[in-house]
Amino acid sequence: MQTFHLPDVGEGLTEAEIVSWHVAPGDAVAVDDVIAEIETAKSLVELPSPFAGTVGELLVAEGDTVNVGSPIITVVPADAATAAGGDAHEPTGPGQHAETEGGGSVLVGYGTGGEAKTRRRNKPEKPVASSVGVIAKPPIRKLARDLGVDLSEVRPSGPSNEVTRDDVMGHAQQASVFRNISTPEWPAEREQEIPVPPKASPQVAPDARIEEVPVKGVRKATAAAMVGSAHTAPHVSVWTDVDASRTMEYVKRLKSSPDFADIKVSPLLIVARAVLWAARRTPMINSAWVDGDDGAKIHVRNYVNLGIAAATPRGLLVPNIKDAQDLSMRELAKALERLTLTAREGKTTPADQQGGTITITNIGVFGMDAGTPIINPGESAIVAMGAIRQKPWVVDGEVRPRWVTTVSGSFDHRVVDGDAMSRFLADVAAILEEPALLLD
Structure with missing residues (x-):
């Protein structure tokens, strides 16, 4: 019997959630067959088998979070299955390493070129809800x-176009998947006691006053x-109102330009170019505070990996565009x-989120005017772009309707002084x- 321990998938993380198993006890597996999908704090990863043989036992349930190095599945080796009179198949691929139970097996078999014949039991497919x-x-x-x-297929009604519990329940009722499902009125009692099953599910009864959501994956990493x-860098925030009418005109011209016919253009493009231009004029904005054994230092980066905070189905991610300063419009x-x-699409990789130097968060898409965002770790500043709305604005002594927005930003006062951030934001x-x- 061989035991596969959860490996470090190359991200330096300590735990992962078993999202779904792709095999069941009794299934035949070959080296590199995908046995499970796991979710780390940074990405969804398909986990290949390092062993060939027959699945013995799934040691972890779907939805459980386990530490790296924990046993998750056992496999009966192919030769053992043959000795027992069962079907077998040989391991494929060079460099296979299979340690027995109790050993610290590592993730192996990536990139093998061989093939193996496998026979698997037909299993009913679970319904999968599309999430793209x-x-x-x-x-x-x-x-x-x-x-x-x-x-x-569900029409969202929540903030930021988010699908809510009522949306899902209502859709299920309309589709006749379940009968008599509806959102009840508030109960007359101020408090109700609801029995909790031994293994509580993240969602609870529709009339519960509190919904408990486990903190794990992206949310856990983001919180940490x-x-x-917030507790390391002394945050200071500043903001200014801006007449962005010419930016709106410029975006309109770009949208009608043949050079941008196949690309989605929004004011965020102009904000991104503005941040790149302003960072070149005030380099300390693009710097980082680094604590070392020989004392603290400030690293001034002469390049910009431009982070864009993104609200995704998995939570808040901050992928960045590498060497954005070298890109044309x-x-x-x-x-x-x-x-x-x-x-x-939930396909942001860990590499896409590493090495950022300054970040933009577009809170305007949620209808917000301004904010005091928290600086992304390893950076010294973050810029928040507010909603662009028509407002009265004084132009040459006359009040006129103009497209107005608020640009705000937070900075690490260990690295950046108030005058530097003010110059940067003014740019x-x-x-x-x-x-x-x-x-x-």
């Missing part, structure tokens, strides 16, 4: 899976990072589009007021 481009919390996604509801940042627009689509505002400055 859909914003929903983990308990809601699980509810959709349990009810067999395709999230892509934000708390660490069209290349930057294409990179932003790729980043957004990848995040919405960003200047570009939004007059995009023609980008031509300099």
